[in-house]
Amino acid sequence: MYFRCLILFTYLLCFSLELKAAEIKEKPPYKVMMILYRGFTDAEKGFIAYFKQRHIAAEFIIRDAQADNTKIAEFVSEARELKPDLIYTFGTTVTAEVVGLVGQVNPHKHITDIPVVFNIVADPIGAKLVKSMQASGRNLTGASHLVPLSAQMNALQKMRNTQTIGVIYNSQEKNAVLAVQGLEKIAAKYKLSLDLAPVALDENNKPSVEGIKIAAQTLLEKKPQFIYIPSDSFMIKNARTVVQVAQAAKIPVFSATEAPIRNDGALLGLVSTYFNVGELAAYKAEQILLKKERVSKIPIDSLNRFTYLVNMGAAKKLGVYPPLAVIKFAELISPMDAGDARE
Numbered sequence: 349m350y351f352r353c354l355i356l357f358t359y360l361l362c363f364s365l366e367l368k369a370a371e372i373k374e375k376p377p378y379k380v381m382m383i384l385y386r387g388f389t390d391a392e393k394g395f396i397a398y399f400k401q402r403h404i405a406a407e408f409i410i411r412d413a414q415a416d417n418t419k420i421a422e423f424v425s426e427a428r429e430l431k432p433d434l435i436y437t438f439g440t441t442v443t444a445e446v447v448g449l450v451g452q453v454n455p456h457k458h459i460t461d462i463p464v465v466f467n468i469v470a471d472p473i474g475a476k477l478v479k480s481m482q483a484s485g486r487n488l489t490g491a492s493h494l495v496p497l498s499a500q501m502n503a504l505q506k507m508r509n510t511q512t513i514g515v516i517y518n519s520q521e522k523n524a525v526l527a528v529q530g531l532e533k534i535a536a537k538y539k540l541s542l543d544l545a546p547v548a549l550d551e552n553n554k555p556s557v558e559g560i561k562i563a564a565q566t567l568l569e570k571k572p573q574f575i576y577i578p579s580d581s582f583m584i585k586n587a588r589t590v591v592q593v594a595q596a597a598k599i600p601v602f603s604a605t606e607a608p609i610r611n612d613g614a615l616l617g618l619v620s621t622y623f624n625v626g627e628l629a630a631y632k633a634e635q636i637l638l639k640k641e642r643v644s645k646i647p648i649d650s651l652n653r654f655t656y657l658v659n660m661g662a663a664k665k666l667g668v669y670p671p672l673a674v675i676k677f678a679e680l681i682s683p684m685d686a687g688d689a690r691e
């Protein structure tokens with residue numbers, strides 16, 4: 349009798365495991381809609397790589413606004429029809445258009461019933477996406493990439509004792525305006541003199557490459573020791589224009605983000621690598637999809653460690669080399685090493 353029961357138990361256990369395995373095998377992949385702003389970047393590579401590393405089956409539906417804000421509303425309408433398990437948004441502009449700002453959410457215009465994970469948002473609180481980094485209280489969480497301005501300025505001073513910085517920025521970009529305001533607040537602490545040059549707008553009230561050249565020339569006349577490029581999608585896309593003008597005048601460029609250093613010849617920056625931030629955003633998605641945690645209660649985070657990135661090709665052109673103390677901990681890249689963080 350004992351052995352019969354044991355055999356029956358073993359059979360039922362095996363049958364149960366087979367059913368469970370079949371359920372897992374037949375379970376369709378999670379549907380993740382990715383709404384991008386300026387193409388497929390290392391941030392998305394990191395996000396998708398995390399899913400693969402963790403063996404999370406997912407179908408990625410990728411939509412790119414190509415820096416055209418009017419396309420985002422179309423993607424929101426498509427998301428309502430597709431009803432994905434999760435929406436990934438790149439940057440402040442896309443995220444604001446998809447979920448709305450705090451106190452300004454319109455259920456007819458914004459997504460309120462699908463979990464949204466944002467990535468590469470410089471200042472979620474300043475941009476009014478959330479009230480607190482502890483939790484959004486709504487269908488939103490994500491990862492911020494921006495290194496605190498005070499840490500950036502400390503990094504700059506380690507490279508060279510600096511008193512004057514020229515800031516070229518897009519006044520139409522919320523992140524850039526917040527960065528300028530932040531720099532103005534801490535300038536006295538670091539004994540810095542700021543020269544601000546907003547990009548000139550065209551007849552359609554939009555920033556242009558020609559506007560960048562005008563702003564850059566305005567800065568060059570003031571002869572700053574460094575030119576600073578904040579976290580600004582338009583400026584990141586067109587960073588090479590700034591770098592070329594600045595290098596011709598032998599003025600180094602400090603960037604708040606990775607791509608202008610790796611791809612366009614900016615000299616240095618203290619940055620969060622996009623790939624790693626993408627992985628962090630994917631971890632948030634995993635908490636929602638697999639662990640079934642409520643998106644409204646998941647904290648918004650940034651990386652714990654940053655990368656002091658120096659482009660040695662730019663250093664050679666400018667004749668501005670990092671001190672030995674910096675070389676000991678910096679990541680030094682040459683043009684041959686540069687992987688495209690922006691693409």
